[in-house]
Amino acid sequence: MTMKIKQFVLLTALLGAAATTRATTVIPPTFDQLVDQAEFIFQGTVTDIKSQWIGEGAERSIVTYVTFKVEESVKGNAGQSYTIRMLGGTVGEDTIEVSDAPRFQAGDREIVFVEHNGSQFVPLVGIMHGRFHVRRNQAGRDIVTDNNDEPVRDLTRLGRESSGPSPRVTDLTSDDFKAAVKEKVQAAPSNRPAQ
Amino acid sequence: MKFLHLTLIAVASFAFATIASAYVLEGPTWSASTVTFQLRLGNAGRTLTDGNTSWDVAAQPAVLAWNANMGSLQLAANINPGAPLSSGDGINSIGFSNTANGQSFGSGTLAITLYWYSGGRMTEADVYVNNKMSWDSYRGPLRYGSNTYAIGDIQRVLIHEVGHAIGLNHPDQHGQNVDAIMNSVISNRYTTSADDIRGSQAMYGVGQAQPTPTPSPSPTPNPNQPRVSVSVAPGTASVGNSAIFTITLASVNPNAPTTVSYSMSGSAGATLYSLNPAGQVTIPAGASSANVTLTVLKRPKRSRTAIMNLGSSSGYIVSTPSTATITITR
Numbered sequence: 001m002t003m004k005i006k007q008f009v010l011l012t013a014l015l016g017a018a019a020t021t022r023a024t025t026v027i028p029p030t031f032d033q034l035v036d037q038a039e040f041i042f043q044g045t046v047t048d049i050k051s052q053w054i055g056e057g058a059e060r061s062i063v064t065y066v067t068f069k070v071e072e073s074v075k076g077n078a079g080q081s082y083t084i085r086m087l088g089g090t091v092g093e094d095t096i097e098v099s100d101a102p103r104f105q106a107g108d109r110e111i112v113f114v115e116h117n118g119s120q121f122v123p124l125v126g127i128m129h130g131r132f133h134v135r136r137n138q139a140g141r142d143i144v145t146d147n148n149d150e151p152v153r154d155l156t157r158l159g160r161e162s163s164g165p166s167p168r169v170t171d172l173t174s175d176d177f178k179a180a181v182k183e184k185v186q187a188a189p190s191n192r193p194a195q
Numbered sequence: 196m197k198f199l200h201l202t203l204i205a206v207a208s209f210a211f212a213t214i215a216s217a218y219v220l221e222g223p224t225w226s227a228s229t230v231t232f233q234l235r236l237g238n239a240g241r242t243l244t245d246g247n248t249s250w251d252v253a254a255q256p257a258v259l260a261w262n263a264n265m266g267s268l269q270l271a272a273n274i275n276p277g278a279p280l281s282s283g284d285g286i287n288s289i290g291f292s293n294t295a296n297g298q299s300f301g302s303g304t305l306a307i308t309l310y311w312y313s314g315g316r317m318t319e320a321d322v323y324v325n326n327k328m329s330w331d332s333y334r335g336p337l338r339y340g341s342n343t344y345a346i347g348d349i350q351r352v353l354i355h356e357v358g359h360a361i362g363l364n365h366p367d368q369h370g371q372n373v374d375a376i377m378n379s380v381i382s383n384r385y386t387t388s389a390d391d392i393r394g395s396q397a398m399y400g401v402g403q404a405q406p407t408p409t410p411s412p413s414p415t416p417n418p419n420q421p422r423v424s425v426s427v428a429p430g431t432a433s434v435g436n437s438a439i440f441t442i443t444l445a446s447v448n449p450n451a452p453t454t455v456s457y458s459m460s461g462s463a464g465a466t467l468y469s470l471n472p473a474g475q476v477t478i479p480a481g482a483s484s485a486n487v488t489l490t491v492l493k494r495p496k497r498s499r500t501a502i503m504n505l506g507s508s509s510g511y512i513v514s515t516p517s518t519a520t521i522t523i524t525r
Contacts, residue, residue: 025352025379027303027344037302058281059297061309087298088309096282097221098295099308099359100379121295126303128368128379148368148379 025100029126030159035184037125038113041075042082043134043174044068046108051089062096064089066104068112074181084114087121102128102147109134111144111177129159134174143171155180217371218394219364223312224268225399230317231271231460231502232258232357233278233520235290236324236349244333249274250349253332254289257353261361264392266400268361271460273504273518277430282309282321284522285462285498287360289353291326300325305347308359318497319462320360322353336383351376351385358387363394421448422512423455423478425505427489427519434494438521440487440503442476445514453478456506457487463499463523468492475506491523499523 029037048067055061067083088098101122104110113130117123124130128147137143144152151171152158236250247253251274258272280290294300295307305328310320324330329340330347337345358377365379366372375390387395396402422445432438442455456475459465471488478485489501502520505513 025305025307025355026301027305028380029303055297058279058284060283061296087296093313095223095312097310097312099310099356100304100365116299116301119299120301121298121304121307122301125301127301129303149370 026127026129028129028159031155031180032184033159034113034125034130035075035181036188037115038130039076039117040073040078040082040114041111041181041185042068042070042078042114043072043074043109043111043178044070044078044082046104046106046110047081048083049104049106051091053091061087062089062091062094063087068110072178074111074178075185078114082114084112084117084123086123098122100128102131109142111174126159132177137171142174144174144177152177217366217373218375218377218390218397219366219369219371220394220398221310221359221362221364223310223315223317224362225317227462228267229269229271229460230287230320230361231273232320232322232360233273233275233286233288233502233518234258235276235278235280235288237276237291239332244331244338245350247332250291250330250332253349254353257350258289258357260354260387261357261395262402264402265361265395266402268399270357270361273460273502275502275516275518275520277516278520279522280321280323283311283319283498284500285319286500286520286522287320287462289322289356290324292323293326295323296321300327304328306352306356308356310360317360317362322356322360324349324352334385337381345381348385351381354385354387358391358395361395362398363391366390420510420512421446421453422514423453423505424514424516425457425503425519426516427503427521430520431522431524432489432491433524434491437488437490440489440519440521441484442478442487442505443484444478444482444511447481447483449481452480453511454508455485455511456508458504458506459501460504461500461502461520463495463501466493467495467499467523468501489521494525495523497525 047069051062051064054063064086065083070078070080070082088096088101111132113125114123115125131147133145134142135145146152234251234254236254238249242248255272258270262269278288280288280292282296304325306324308322311318328347330349332349340346355376363377366375367378373390374388376384376387377391423442425442427438427440429438454475454477469490476485476487500520500522502518505517507513
């Protein structure tokens with residue numbers, strides 16, 4: 001059985017510039033890319049998960065439908081309920097798993113950045129990077145954690161290698177996170193009212 | 196978000212560090228002792244940084260990288276341009292694709308692994324490599340393109356993907372902090388780490404690590420030796436039907452017969468079919484080919500593969516294709 005470990009690292013020399021990084025299998029998007037590419041962004045609670053076979057021949061596979069009760073639409077209008085379709089799942093004794101695909105459970109509280117639902121193998125911007133958990137912290141506040149369940153503190157560091165400890169020491173609340181998304185959405189030229 | 200800073204850290208010292216075994220298992224494992232991957236990545240069309248001109252040749256070490264330390268499972272990698280890349284056909288394939296089993300990758304996906312299992316046992320794994328991304332093959336620290344993105348190293352990405360295919364998950368996405376090629380984030384690591392190896396051994400036991408062989412000079416091919424290759428038709432067969440493996444000589448030897456040995460692999464059990472002749476076939480003097488007939492004896496519950504692999508000999512040179520695959524359908 002593995003055990004959780006903590007590693008304290010003293011960085012004695014760092015290069016100053018930040019560079020874009022990429023994951024082994026998925027390039028983590030920046031915050032701007034997350035917001036710009038998403039067709040829908042909403043906070044919701046997972047209410048239902050169903051898997052079934054689809055397709056024929058070489059493209060026959062299992063997909064899983066994850067339904068959210070939408071509590072707040074942040075970009076686009078996702079309605080009161082929204083269902084995403086993801087490749088993989090279990091039907092009977094057969095299971096297809098997809099590396100890097102996020103896994104949802106009923107009752108999960110999430111903020112998701114949706115793109116290409118129905119055609120992309122996981123319809124989230126940056127696959128697992130387009131899913132954020134909403135967690136209640138010890139102080140009773142809702143904070144946002146990433147797919148690794150690490151608290152989000154600095155949106156400018158999403159999708160980028162950092163050059164040192166985050167200057168921000170407090171965890172981002174879900175309200176702050178959504179406010180930043182809304183600000184970015186309103187600032188985007190495509191969202192400004194026509195003159 | 197946890198990112199490794201390896202490329203940015205010039206000097207780092209650990210004031211207090213505890214590195215523990217932190218591998219995370221997906222759950223299902225293979226029951227077969229040998230799992231063969233069909234490589235169908237193709238030619239690079241240029242000389243890659245590591246000197247290879249074939250994606251398949253560059254990728255082969257990625258599959259074999261897991262073997263040295265595993266006990267009950269060994270992986271094989273056949274270069275097989277004709278292998279299908281589709282999920283659910285019983286063939287373990289690695290190839291470039293513009294879709295993930297018919298669905299779009301999304302803008303930032305380098306590669307994904309689809310693996311099937313039933314009752315805790317793996318039955319198939321396919322790696323879809325996004326052909327819209329920029330790829331190379333190189334060792335050592337990450338290299339970056341002019342757009343500041345790291346250039347995809349086919350070998351280290353596939354070591355990671357094959358790690359998924361044998362049953363390993365991302366330790367860093369399960370609260371672990373360890374040096375591993377199975378971490379979800381690319382790094383300067385381009386080989387398996389001690390933790391990756393411990394994870395593979397947790398599933399398949401401890402193997403006898405093979406000492407690194409001393410490189411020996413490649414023998415100079417004897418131009419008089421015949422070159423042999425294999426093909427099969429039809430590519431599928433069901434119970435009661437047959438398929439013909441044809442072993443072909445590139446140049447006819449009018450003076451002596453050529454006996455070619457072969458072995459079989461794939462997901463089809465040996466009781467599913469018969470072979471005639473079995474184990475080896477002789478191409479008569481003056482002939483250019485000989486056949487091996489595979490007859491399907493049983494109806495499988497789902498499609499299975501039977502792969503003929505030509506054996507090596509001092510009497511001939513194994514040319515490409517050196518393997519041929521037939522799918523045994525329901």
